[in-house]
Amino acid sequence: MARPGLTSRILLGALLLAACAPQATPAATPTATLRFLPSSTPTATPGRPTATHAPPTASGPTATPLTHFVEEGETLLEIAADYGVSLDDLLTANPGISPRLLSIGQAILIPGPEGAPVAILASTPTPMPLRFPEPACYPTLSGGLWCFAWSTNETGAPLEGVAAAISLLDDEGATLAAQTAYSPLNLIREEDLVILAAHFDSQSGQPARAAVTPVSALGLADTSRYLPAEVEASDEGPTSTGLGWTVQGEVHLGAEGEVEVSRGIVILVGFDDDDRPVGLTTWEFSGTVAPGGAVPFHLMVFSHGARIVRATVSAEAQAAEE
Numbered sequence: 222m223a224r225p226g227l228t229s230r231i232l233l234g235a236l237l238l239a240a241c242a243p244q245a246t247p248a249a250t251p252t253a254t255l256r257f258l259p260s261s262t263p264t265a266t267p268g269r270p271t272a273t274h275a276p277p278t279a280s281g282p283t284a285t286p287l288t289h290f291v292e293e294g295e296t297l298l299e300i301a302a303d304y305g306v307s308l309d310d311l312l313t314a315n316p317g318i319s320p321r322l323l324s325i326g327q328a329i330l331i332p333g334p335e336g337a338p339v340a341i342l343a344s345t346p347t348p349m350p351l352r353f354p355e356p357a358c359y360p361t362l363s364g365g366l367w368c369f370a371w372s373t374n375e376t377g378a379p380l381e382g383v384a385a386a387i388s389l390l391d392d393e394g395a396t397l398a399a400q401t402a403y404s405p406l407n408l409i410r411e412e413d414l415v416i417l418a419a420h421f422d423s424q425s426g427q428p429a430r431a432a433v434t435p436v437s438a439l440g441l442a443d444t445s446r447y448l449p450a451e452v453e454a455s456d457e458g459p460t461s462t463g464l465g466w467t468v469q470g471e472v473h474l475g476a477e478g479e480v481e482v483s484r485g486i487v488i489l490v491g492f493d494d495d496d497r498p499v500g501l502t503t504w505e506f507s508g509t510v511a512p513g514g515a516v517p518f519h520l521m522v523f524s525h526g527a528r529i530v531r532a533t534v535s536a537e538a539q540a541a542e543e
Contacts, residue, residue, distance in 0.1 A: 359525035364423030369498040370433040372415040380409040384436040387419040389428035398425035448538040449475040463528035471515035485538035491529035499526040
């Protein structure tokens with residue numbers, strides 16, 4: 222979409238950034254560590270977060286940050302292309318944003334030249350605290366790693382936009398690779414599980430340990446745009462090898478009338494006997510659901526580590542805007 226004066230605004234923003242931005246300070250090295258766990262078998266990969274990027278670096282304020290307000294039908298990728306910046310840089314400048322959770326009129330900060338971060342708006346909500354234990358990482362046959370971070374929402378409020386940076390570190394604590402992993406569920410209700418996954422390829426070096434650093438978790442006062450999705454499992458259990466787990470059931474949306482679902486998702490997480498996540502799979506759905514109707518599903522998750530001894534299945538759905 223064309224924007225009059227866009228080039229001049231970007232050049233002006235570049236000059237202001239160069240003149241006003243103070244020297245960035247290095248981000249503190251995360252301290253959580255782990256031992257790497259061997260993979261038992263080559264298995265199917267779990268569902269991946271929709272976007273990944275390096276954790277944000279510290280930056281001082283600029284005089285006039287460039288802000289874009291989301292219009293109907295826009296995506297982050299389109300916004301990045303319109304302003305001539307990369308999607309990774311756009312995500313880095315907006316660490317609390319979920320690519321699947323844009324709303325009309327939402328403010329998006331546009332990074333300056335070469336991805337230089339811009340100031341965070343004063344109205345940005347304060348992230349809610351989440352505590353993550355040591356992440357669990359599992360080598361793959363291709364030489365990469367699957368890493369899982371998990372937590373429980375004990376903040377006393379529903380959360381949106383939950384994300385954390387998962388980093389691979391060498392013996393001296395230097396970062397070899399990092400990704401920001403987003404929760405597959407946009408809405409995390411009180412006491413619900415938070416599960417994050419990141420895949421690192423064989424180019425990530427030889428890490429000695431890994432760490433997780435919370436990036437965002439925003440308190441949500443109004444959950445009315447989410448339907449009351451309830452999961453009813455009719456059949457579930459491990460596969461014959463114990464390295465997989467299947468669940469069959471329905472998602473009940475609790476709508477009195479016909480409802481148009483813009484996005485629904487079911488996630489299945491497998492755990493080993495030490496209660497660490499070893500696999501994750503997701504399935505998304507949309508469309509018209511009849512009054513009192515339900516959405517059937519049949520999912521299987523595979524382990525990247527030890528045998529699966531239990532699994533959790535969760536779901537959410539959002540009604541299409543009228």
